[in-house]
Amino acid sequence: MIRIVIAEDQHMLRGAFASLLQLEEDFEIISQVSGGHEALSMIEACKPDICLLDIEMPGLTGLEVAQTVRDRGWNCKIMIVTTFARPGYLQKAMNAAVDAYLLKDEPIEFLVEAIRRVMQGKRVVSPYLADSLFTHEANPLTEREQEVLRMVSEGGTTRHIAEHLYLTTGTVRNYLSSAIQKLEVETRHHAIEKARDRGWI
Incomplete structure (x- = not known):
């Protein structure tokens, strides 16, 4: 029996996954949760297979x-099931050694088969995303440019960032300008969007 925990914040979708997967004779849904902290608690307490x-x-x-499951060495297979086809997210998932990265618009049969393949020790990625694994784009941003962009994305003002990083406001603006230029966009908003999409911040 393959024991499964489902962590999905959309109640209807979570219920649909559980109902469909429960139809498989060798699957057992042992917990359904809506948040990340609950998922960790259930993985620790119930020790699911996936x-x-x-x-x-x-x-x-x-x-x-x-990443937390991997860092703690827990023996649980991890399958990301998401709407996000961003190469950056996929790269971060691969860095966290997830066992599968699937898109939610895949047929349920694909998910069922993916679960079984993962239990056999295989890694599964939605076909639509497979190409991006081989087209990894080099990050043109320096660590400081990434840090400044990340802080702007979290709502930091130029003055706040300057104080936090012990820089002048002019230097912060220079880092932002450099990042915008390297990413070939026109605004800091677009720079954040592109860097996040590529997994660089």
């Missing part, structure tokens, strides 16, 4: 849960 994780959930993201 956890299906969405990426964007309350508390911790699916990627953060995956």
Whole structure:
């Protein structure tokens, strides 16, 4: 019997996954949760074979849960099931050694087969995303440029960032300008969007 935890913040989708997967004779849904902290608690308490994780959930993201499971050495297969086809997310998932990265618009039969393949020790990626594994784009940003962009994305003002990093406001603006130029976009908003999409911040 393959024991499964489902972590998905959309109630209807979570219930649909559980109902469909429960039809398989060798699957047992042992817990359904809506957030990252709950997912970690259930993985620790129930010791499932597999956890299906969405990426964007309350508390911790699916990627953060995956990394924590790996860091703690827990013996649980991790499958990301998401709407996000961003290469950056996929790269972060691969860095966290997830066992599968699937898109939610795949047929349920694909998910069922993927679960069985993962239990056999294989890694599964949605075919639509497979090409991006071989087209990894080099990050043109310096660590400081990434840090400044990340802080702007979290709502930091130029003055706040300057004080936090012990820089002048002019230097912070220079880092932002350099990042915008390297990413070949016109605004800091677009720079954040592109860097996040590529997995660089």
